[in-house]
Amino acid sequence: MPRFHHVNLGVPPDVVEDEAAFLTDILGYRRLEAPDMQPYNPRWFEADDGTQVHLSVDPDHRPAARAHTAIELGGQSAEVERRLGEAGIDFQTRGVGDGRTLFCPDPAGNLWELRS
Numbered sequence: 001m002p003r004f005h006h007v008n009l010g011v012p013p014d015v016v017e018d019e020a021a022f023l024t025d026i027l028g029y030r031r032l033e034a035p036d037m038q039p040y041n042p043r044w045f046e047a048d049d050g051t052q053v054h055l056s057v058d059p060d061h062r063p064a065a066r067a068h069t070a071i072e073l074g075g076q077s078a079e080v081e082r083r084l085g086e087a088g089i090d091f092q093t094r095g096v097g098d099g100r101t102l103f104c105p106d107p108a109g110n111l112w113e114l115r116s
Contacts, residue, residue: 006044006052007069010061011108016043018107019055026083027114028076029053047071063109070113077102077116 011019020043023029029045032052040056053069073080077100084091084104091104091114099116106112 004051006054008054008056009110010058011055012061013057013059015107016057022106023053026087061108068111068113072115080114
């Protein structure tokens with residue numbers, strides 16, 4: 001059975017540090033040491049379950065209109081919602097199934113689905 005390992009997101013050079021802060025300060029990922037893979041200048045992040053988000057610097061990055069990354073927040077949904085508000089990040093909340101789901105862009109414009 002396949003198991004999810006990571007997603008690789010493109011980010012423009014001018015927001016790579018804001019993107020890293022979004023992943024660590026808002027979503028709770030931790031930084032990992034990434035290999036030297038020029039010209040992509042990657043940044044790697046990992047969740048407690050071992051799944052990862054990799055960032056590749058892309059000067060031509062254009063966020064997709066509908067494609068998105070979805071993660072489960074578990075019991076952290078209210079805390080993440082608070083952090084998004086404090087950071088001034090616009091988000092939408094929808095009821096999906098038995099839980100709430102937040103939808104927001106990251107600093108690079110990539111869409112995130114944050115499931116409770």
